[in-house]
Amino acid sequence: MRAGKEPTRDQIELSEVMYALSDPVRLEIVAFLAQRGEQPCSTCCIDMPKSSLSHHYKVLRETGVISTRIEGTRHYNSLRADDLNTRFPGLLGSVVEAIHNRL
Amino acid sequence: MRAGKEPTRDQIELSEVMYALSDPVRLEIVAFLAQRGEQPCSTCCIDMPKSSLSHHYKVLRETGVISTRIEGTRHYNSLRADDLNTRFPGLLGSVVEAIHNRL
DNA sequence: ATTGATGTTCGAAAGTTGTCGAACGATTCA
DNA sequence: TGAATCGTTCGACAACTTTCGAACATCAAT
Numbered sequence: 001m002r003a004g005k006e007p008t009r010d011q012i013e014l015s016e017v018m019y020a021l022s023d024p025v026r027l028e029i030v031a032f033l034a035q036r037g038e039q040p041c042s043t044c045c046i047d048m049p050k051s052s053l054s055h056h057y058k059v060l061r062e063t064g065v066i067s068t069r070i071e072g073t074r075h076y077n078s079l080r081a082d083d084l085n086t087r088f089p090g091l092l093g094s095v096v097e098a099i100h101n102r103l
Numbered sequence: 104m105r106a107g108k109e110p111t112r113d114q115i116e117l118s119e120v121m122y123a124l125s126d127p128v129r130l131e132i133v134a135f136l137a138q139r140g141e142q143p144c145s146t147c148c149i150d151m152p153k154s155s156l157s158h159h160y161k162v163l164r165e166t167g168v169i170s171t172r173i174e175g176t177r178h179y180n181s182l183r184a185d186d187l188n189t190r191f192p193g194l195l196g197s198v199v200e201a202i203h204n205r206l
Numbered sequence: 207a208t209t210g211a212t213g214t215t216c217g218a219a220a221g222t223t224g225t226c227g228a229a230c231g232a233t234t235c236a
Numbered sequence: 237t238g239a240a241t242c243g244t245t246c247g248a249c250a251a252c253t254t255t256c257g258a259a260c261a262t263c264a265a266t
Contacts, residue, residue: 027117
């Protein structure tokens with residue numbers, strides 16, 4: 001997996017983004033952020049230990065799918081929609097649509 | 104990973120497709136098939152042992168990304184574009200475009 | 207029949223991933 | 237200061253992936 005923190009736009013790799021989106025929990029997070037916009041980790045109520053959830057946020061962050069802004073004790077996450085659309089036009093949109101269309 | 108052979112259209116899962124597309128070798132194969140259409144394994148000249156390549160084709164097949172038609176000694180592979188577009192509109196197109204746009 | 211061409215399958219080795227509890231760090235509030 | 241909140245990090249473990257050589261299966265052509 002990617003090493004550093006948040007990659008720059010140019011550093012975002014297709015294969016890594018695909019990998020980040022290959023886990024149901026992470027897809028859930030992406031769908032949540034797509035629908036609600038910037039949100040702290042805690043508002044996405046997935047029944048899972050904090051450490052597991054933090055792991056998934058980390059993967060999304062380090063692959064360039066989300067960005068995290070720290071404010072006080074809260075970590076606000078948001079999709080890097082602009083960066084992703086610039087790099088891979090249409091990809092994020094079709095993924096989000098696919099998540100919402102699933103049964 | 105998925106168990107059986109080729110999944111039916113309804114059985115294709117977003118997370119599994121994303122996983123299949125999270126490997127550079129497999130992205131290469133997908134780009135190749137998108138450009139050239141149905142092709143036997145051997146025409147996609149990726150420098151790798153047969154067994155490794157076969158593994159990647161297997162992943163693509165079992166996740167529903169490609170379909171394999173056997174004719175004589177050749178195994179012709181093609182993208183399941185219709186099935187993927189029905190299930191996840193726009194996804195395959197944006198992925199293929201992204202692969203071609205990469206440096 | 208033998209050989210050659212295409213791919214698959216098997217088994218092993220090395221690396222990666224997801225999950226979880228426990229410990230930690232930073233911030234806020236009483 | 238003390239306690240609560242919000243998340244991260246660490247270490248461990250089981251499960252899964254990637255890679256590869258070797259063996260195998262199937263078909264075609266000699």
